[in-house]
Amino acid sequence: MLLAVLVAGCERPQFSEAEKRTVASLALSALPPLKPDTTNRYADDPGAAALGATLFFDFSLSRNGTVACSTCHQIGQQFQDGLPQGMGVGRTNRRTQPLAGVAFSPWFFWDGRRDSLWSQALVPLENPLEQAGNRAAYARYVKARFGERYERIFGPLPDFAGIPASASPLGSVAEQSAWSGMSDGQRDDINRVFANIGKALAAFQRSIMPKETRFDRFAAALAAGKEPKDDAVFSAEEIQGLKLFIGKANCSTCHNGPLFTDHAFHNTGVPPVADLPPDRGRIDAVAQVDADPFNCLGVFRDGGPEACGELKFMVRDKPELIRAYKTPSLRAVAGRPPYMHAGQFGSLEEVVAHYAKAPLSVEGVSEVHPMQLSERERVALVAFLKTLSP
Incomplete structure (x- = not known):
């Protein structure tokens, strides 16, 4: 009986087919070719x-x-x-x-x-x-x-x-x-x-691109149905963190795709910095992009206005924009503390603690809800995030 328990404890955690698809969608190999910027005819010159x-x-x-x-x-x-x-x-x-x-x-x-x-x-x-x-x-x-x-x-x-x-x-x-x-x-x-x-x-x-990471090598092995080798071998803790990231912790709701970002704006209840001017995020930016003479609809754009769909259909006045900030990419995130739009948190542990607690926003409504994560789960989540570095 004891032998059976020990053998079972050595088995690698299994991923469901849905989890495998999600992991594959996060891999750098899933990053599509960069589209031409038709507003800048010199973009690839x-x-x-x-x-x-x-x-x-x-x-x-x-x-x-x-x-x-x-x-x-x-x-x-x-x-x-x-x-x-x-x-x-x-x-x-x-x-x-x-x-x-x-x-x-x-x-x-x-x-x-x-x-x-x-x-x-x-x-x-x-x-x-x-x-x-x-x-x-x-x-x-x-x-x-x-x-x-x-x-x-x-x-x-x-x-x-x-x-x-x-x-x-x-x-x-x-x-x-x-x-x-x-x-x-x-x-x-x-x-x-x-x-x-x-x-x-x-x-x-445009030439500055992310580098392959341990996670990408692990994801490639998982997609191919092979055992990962060398540094692509994830520890049980890192695997638990990955499963939390795409599952219970809901991180991949916003940090999705090969760049680990949805490129959208969210109020996540991040506190302001006391000695900085008031900052309301996206809600105040929409007027600025509309007024910019160099925006996509301006006369300095190359190409036609068909490239300007994002600006034409930009959400301008919803309350969700209050204190909403763009989802940052998590690639190589472990190497660039502090975190958030004004460096409010000094470590990944602090970031995870913030999302677990999910405090109310000082203005507007935070999209984040409290997560019941054990201390072990928080440590595992941070361990996974560290695999996103080259």
């Missing part, structure tokens, strides 16, 4: 990507010459920075997001206030807390430093005669005044160069 890479690491694309895109999106940190809130020229209000697989998303930033990768890339350039520059100065800089490269990709640069050195509809009073004093044609010329800077940056960022 190698020359644009090369220029974008140069600009991404260029500290001159900031007001004080000390901040680049790579300041917050660091290669060695999964293209993020490990801080609770990003630090550019000043301290921002939210956590820097990693970039692996970012081009698969229909919305950008934690609140989705931009609807394309290229329009997203423009925001930090003029944000006073990030790179804090202005579009006229950027256009002049690109012409002076990269004029020949730019023109090989995008065509002739405009004549900047009579255009102020610094001007933008955003920024300082002087910059806004200079912008207002320009002609419509001059403003359009600057905006076109500015949009192309974003399109080059997006072409580079």
Whole structure:
């Protein structure tokens, strides 16, 4: 009898056919080819990507010459920075997001206030807390430093005669005044160069993809009906965590697909940070994306308006949008604490504890309900999450 019990205890947990299908849907091998971005005709242009890479690491694309895109999106940190809130020229209000697989998303930033990768890339350039520059100065800089490269990709640069050195509809009073004093044609010329800077940056960022992980190797073996080998062998604890993730804990309701995200917005009762400005998430972002001159329906979009379905049918005023934030990808999640949109939790254990308790939201209604997870189950869930790293 004792021998039978010991043998039974050594048997590997079995997965149902439904569980196998769910696990397969999460594997990196299920990631479809990246669709062309018809709003950016340069999205897959190698020359644009090369220029974008140069600009991404260029500290001159900031007001004080000390901040680049790579300041917050660091290669060695999964293209993020490990801080609770990003630090550019000043301290921002939210956590820097990693970039692996970012081009698969229909919305950008934690609140989705931009609807394309290229329009997203423009925001930090003029944000006073990030790179804090202005579009006229950027256009002049690109012409002076990269004029020949730019023109090989995008065509002739405009004549900047009579255009102020610094001007933008955003920024300082002087910059806004200079912008207002320009002609419509001059403003359009600057905006076109500015949009192309974003399109080059997006072409580079499209190349940043997630790497295969232990989980992917385990999922491949499971799908093939084979015993996993080497580091693809999951411990009993990791298998329990996986089963919880796709089952009892309901994590895969939102963290689904090969990128472990539904790309949607959810209020999960995450508390605000006391010393940061009020942040209502998605509900305040819809007006911003509608008003953005670089959005999919704007004149700087390449291609036709048929690509703009997400913007045309965007949910704009439902109460569910209050304090709703985009579901982050969980790929390589163990290596990038702290967590949530403003770094509210310092560890995966704290994140799991939050979802188990499911506190009420300070505004709006949280979608999360309390989970009855034992301490052992919480540990197992964290153990599984660690398998999502290369």
